[in-house]
Amino acid sequence: NAGVTQTPKFRVLKTGQSMTLLCAQDMNHEYMYWYRQDPGMGLRLIHYSVGEGTTAKGEVPDGYNVSRLKKQNFLLGLESAAPSQTSVYFCASSQSGTSYGYTFGSGTRLTVV
Amino acid sequence: GNSVTQMEGPVTLSEEAFLTINCTYTATGYPSLFWYVQYPGEGLQLLLKATKADDKGSNKGFEATYRKETTSFHLEKGSVQVSDSAVYFCALPPSGGYQKVTFGIGTKLQVIP
Numbered sequence: 001n002a003g004v005t006q007t008p009k010f011r012v013l014k015t016g017q018s019m020t021l022l023c024a025q026d027m028n029h030e031y032m033y034w035y036r037q038d039p040g041m042g043l044r045l046i047h048y049s050v051g052e053g054t055t056a057k058g059e060v061p062d063g064y065n066v067s068r069l070k071k072q073n074f075l076l077g078l079e080s081a082a083p084s085q086t087s088v089y090f091c092a093s094s095q096s097g098t099s100y101g102y103t104f105g106s107g108t109r110l111t112v113v
Numbered sequence: 114g115n116s117v118t119q120m121e122g123p124v125t126l127s128e129e130a131f132l133t134i135n136c137t138y139t140a141t142g143y144p145s146l147f148w149y150v151q152y153p154g155e156g157l158q159l160l161l162k163a164t165k166a167d168d169k170g171s172n173k174g175f176e177a178t179y180r181k182e183t184t185s186f187h188l189e190k191g192s193v194q195v196s197d198s199a200v201y202f203c204a205l206p207p208s209g210g211y212q213k214v215t216f217g218i219g220t221k222l223q224v225i226p
Contacts, residue, residue, distance in 0.1 A: 004156075043157075043202075043216045058213060090156050099145045099164045099206070102214065104156035 002026050006091050006105035013081045013112045021076040021108050023091030031094045032074040033058075033102070034066065036087040043090070049074055050096070081112045115140045115205045119217030122200075126193055126224050134188040134220045136177075136203035146170075146179055146186040147204040151219070157202060160188075193224045 004025045013019055023032065034046040045058030047066040055066045063085060065077045074093075078085060088109050092102040120135040138146065145164045149157040161170035163179035163186065170177050175190045188201060203217040 042218050045213050048213075092157075099162075101147050101149070101159035101162055101204075101206075102157070104158065106156045107154075 004093055004103050004105040006108050010109050017081050018079050023074045025072055025093040029093035030096045033092045034076045035090045038087050083112045086112045115215040117203050117215050117217040119203045122221040124222050128226050129192045132190040132193045134201055136186045138184050140205055145206050148188050149202040151200045195224045198224045
């Protein structure tokens with residue numbers, strides 16, 4: 001069982017470059033999320049989706065865009081990377097309903113120089 | 114809104130010691146409660162959960178009891194192993210229309226042989 005797969009696992013970008021992080025889940029989950037994890041800041045929600053074709057802003061959406069064209073995929077884009085976006089990015093998915101937990105991917109470590 | 118207060122680490126224990134990581138929460142009603150674990154270099158994994166008051170969640174030797182009278186969900190393990198070294202997060206599920214899980218700050222556990 002693959003669960004939630006994130007690609008790439010590591011990336012180094014120069015300031016101003018763009019990139020897309022891909023998240024794919026094979027559990028038929030309705031909800032998908034993008035988080036960033038920074039030392040001392042905990043996990044912060046960037047964007048989320050409650051179903052195919054839907055997206056919504058989380059706590060820290062500035063500088064990021066997302067798309068969910070297919071139920072199983074949730075893409076996170078950085079149009080013009082900045083050093084402040086250096087972080088570890090996690091994708092997660094869940095069934096709808098508050099008694100279900102999240103399934104997380106293994107993360108993408110992004111460095112912007 | 115929802116909030117989670119989790120003891121700050123790091124916590125350093127010798128192998129076979131008893132572990133308690135405190136977690137208290139503020140929420141409307143009686144939400145499900147979760148503990149997640151993050152091993153080095155990996156994403157978070159759901160460790161255990163409890164869906165109603167007085168429920169006890171358990172997994173891999175870890176236990177936590179949902180105490181509504183003290184609004185607590187403390188994580189315990191009777192005898193820790195080196196392989197339990199990780200960061201542990203207490204969490205509340207999304208509430209209202211904003212799909213944001215409330216995570217605690219995370220407690221780093223280091224178990225030494």
